Amino acid sequence: MTEGLAINGERLLERLDRFAAIGGTDQGGVNRQALTVLDRQSRTLLTELALKRGFSVFQDPIANLFLRREGKNPDLPPLLIGSHLDSQPAGGRFDGALGTLSAFEVLETLEDLAMTTERAVEVVAFTNEEGCRFAPGCMGSMAFAEGAIPDHWRTLKATDGADFAPELAATLQSLPEAQSRPLGFPVHAYLEVHIEQGPSLESQGLPIGIVTGIQGTRWLEVTVTGQTAHAGTTALTYRRDPMRAVTAALAVLYQEIMPADPSARFTVGRMTLSPGATNAIPESVRLTIDLRHPTPERLDAMEARVKEIFEGEARGEACKVMLARIFDMAPTQFPPALLEVLDQAAESAGLAAQHMLSGAFHDALFMNRIAPAAMIFVPCRDGLSHNPAEHVEPEHSIAGATLLLHAVSLLACVEA
C-alpha cells in the first residue's frame, strides 16, 4: 500500500539551502559548530517551521530537539527519525542537515497527506554530533542513551575557549517555545538518513546504501614531553626534542597502519607545540590520533602499536610519553529485522540499494543501544565530507527522504 508515496522534493531542496545559509562560508561550506549562536539559529528556524505545521516541540537537558507529530495512540513509544544540525569548522552543507531536514520533510509529507500513524513520529536533531568544538562527538545521542549527562562534561572547554555548561544553558534558553522533556524516554525505533562520506555508492552509481553497522572509533591523545631550550645554541647531543620523536613515530605509523589494512583508518587532526616559539625547542607536543576499524581486535592492535612506536622514539630522545583514550566506541551491528524493513521500503520506493558498513560513527550507533536503529546512506561527490566542497546531487537527497518516508509508513502507519 505504500507504492507511489512521494515527498515534496522542491521543498526539501529549498530547506537545505536555507539551513546552509546559517554559518555558510565563502567556500560554499558551513561552519555551524555545536552550541554556538549559529547552532542556536538553526534550532530556532526548525522550531518555527514545526510550530507552523502544528507539531509540538520539546528539548531534553542536553538540548536534543524533538518535533512531534501525534499518532492515534499517544501512549505508544514514538518512532524517531532525524540526525544533527551542528557542523565541522570547515564542514559541508549536508553532513547532519540532510538527515534532519529529510526527516522533517517526511513529517510534513505525512501532514500533507493527512496520513494517520498508529504511534507518534518525531524528528530529532541531536546535540554536538561532530565533537570538534567540544569533544567527544555524539554527546546528544550518548546522553540520551545513557539517560544522564556525564559529570565531567560540565567542565569541558571548547577549542575556542568557551565553557560547556554556560554554552549548553544558553542554547536551551534560546528556545523558550520548546517544552522540557527528560533524557532517554522509550523509543520504538530510530532511523537516520546521512551522506555516505565515502566514495563507494558514487563509484557504483547507487542512490542508496542500507547501513548494516558502524566501524569502531578510538581517539587517543598523545603527549610527548622533552626539554625546551634555545634553538640556536643547543647542540644535538644536548637536545631532548619531543618534536623529533613525534615526527619519527608518525612517519612510521603513517607508513605502516593504513597501507597494511584497507579497513584501517589513522588520522592526526590536531597537534599543539608548547611553548610554541620559532626559536625554542618545544618542551612538549600534544596530538590526537583518530583510529577506526570494523573489528575491536584490530583497534586494540593498532593502539598497542601506536604506544610501542611512540615509546621507542621517545626513549631515543630521552622524552616521556603519556597516552590517553579520550573516546572509545566499539563497532556496532544494526538489527536484521529493521534492515529488512529498509529493504522492503527500498523495493516499494523503487530505489536500488546495497548493504554497507559505515566508516564514520553516527547518533544511530548510540540510539541502537536502547532501541532498534538503522541508517540510510546517499552518495556524495568524490566521497568528500568534512569539507566545504561536500556535495549531494538533488535526486540523491530526494531518494534518501523518499526511502525514509516509505520506511516510516511501514513502521508507524495504520494498515487499512
Place this chain on the structure above:
Amino acid sequence: MTEGLAINGERLLERLDRFAAIGGTDQGGVNRQALTVLDRQSRTLLTELALKRGFSVFQDPIANLFLRREGKNPDLPPLLIGSHLDSQPAGGRFDGALGTLSAFEVLETLEDLAMTTERAVEVVAFTNEEGCRFAPGCMGSMAFAEGAIPDHWRTLKATDGADFAPELAATLQSLPEAQSRPLGFPVHAYLEVHIEQGPSLESQGLPIGIVTGIQGTRWLEVTVTGQTAHAGTTALTYRRDPMRAVTAALAVLYQEIMPADPSARFTVGRMTLSPGATNAIPESVRLTIDLRHPTPERLDAMEARVKEIFEGEARGEACKVMLARIFDMAPTQFPPALLEVLDQAAESAGLAAQHMLSGAFHDALFMNRIAPAAMIFVPCRDGLSHNPAEHVEPEHSIAGATLLLHAVSLLACVEA
C-alpha cells in the same frame, strides 16, 4: 689604572631577583613577553631606578629605552651598553635581564665612584629581542640600525592575537617620564653581556667568553596544503593528507641535517593544523623551521634541502607546498679592535676568558652594522636557556658585569 675596579655584586644580584619577579612563573622562570603589561612594568622599574640616580631617560619610536649618564663632552657619541628585558613565553631569569642589569650596575658604579667619562655612557634595553610574541626578533636594534620602523610591522599580529601598533603605542605611553629621541643616533660602540645559552664555557670551567661573531639564522615558514576530509570514511587512496607529508619530510630532515654537521641547527618550534579537528584530515599544516649556521653557504644549502624534501613528500600526497623566509640574518664578525679592548679588560679584571662564536643572534649583531659592537658571555647551568630552569652562578653574573665595567673604563674614561 683600571686594576681593582669593582662593581657592587650584592646590588646586582638583588636587582636580578627584583626583575625576575616581574612575570615570574611557578617553575621559577619568567614569562615577560615583548610589549605586554609585564614588559612595561619592567621598563617602569628600570626608569625609576635611573631617575633616583640622576640619570636621564629616553625612548625612541620603537620603545628602545635609554638611561644616560652624562660625560665631560656631551657632543661625543655615547658608549652604549645593555641588552633586552623581554623574555620567551617559557623563559628564564637571565636571558636579556642579566645584560641590561649588568650595564645598569656599571652605570651606578661609575656614579658611586664619581668617575668622569669623556663621553656619555648609556644603558639600553632593546625592544622585542625574542621575537616570539611578535616576529621577527631584535625589532628594537634592527629598527635602530635601519633608522626606521619597517611599514609591514605596523600590521603584525601577536601569537596572543594582539595588534603590534597599539601595543607599541601603549608601551611608549606607559613611560611619560622618558624623553622622546629619534632612531639611530650616532653611537661610539656597543657592548652587551649575555648568558652563553650553550654548555661550552661551563664544560671548560671558564667564567667569561669573548664573542667574536654570531652564526647566521634563517626562519622559514612552510605551509603544506592538501584536502580536509572525514577521518573515518576516507580510504588511503582518496587521502591528500598534508600531515602525512609534513611528518615524512621532517623525519628525514631531523635525521639528516644536524647529525651530518655539528655547526648546523634545525628546530621546529611552531606547527598549526587547520581546521584542527580530531576526526578531520587537515586541509593544511603550517610550521616554522629555525635554521642556524656560521656560514651563509651552508644556510643556503640547508634551505634548499628543506625545500627539496618537502616538495618531494608533498608531491607523493598530491599536496602543495609554500615556503617563505620570514627572517634572515647573515653570520656576523665583531671588529678585532673592540675584541682587543675586551681582552685587555679581562686581563686587568683578572678574569680567564676564551674567544667563541655565538649560536644565538643578539641585538649586538644589528648594532654592529652602525657601530663597533661586541659581546661578553657568561656560563649558564647545563647550557640551558629559553627554559624556566635557566641558571647563572652568582660569581659568573658578577664576573660579566666586572668585565663590562673594565671595558667601559677603557672605552669612555678620561685618562689621568
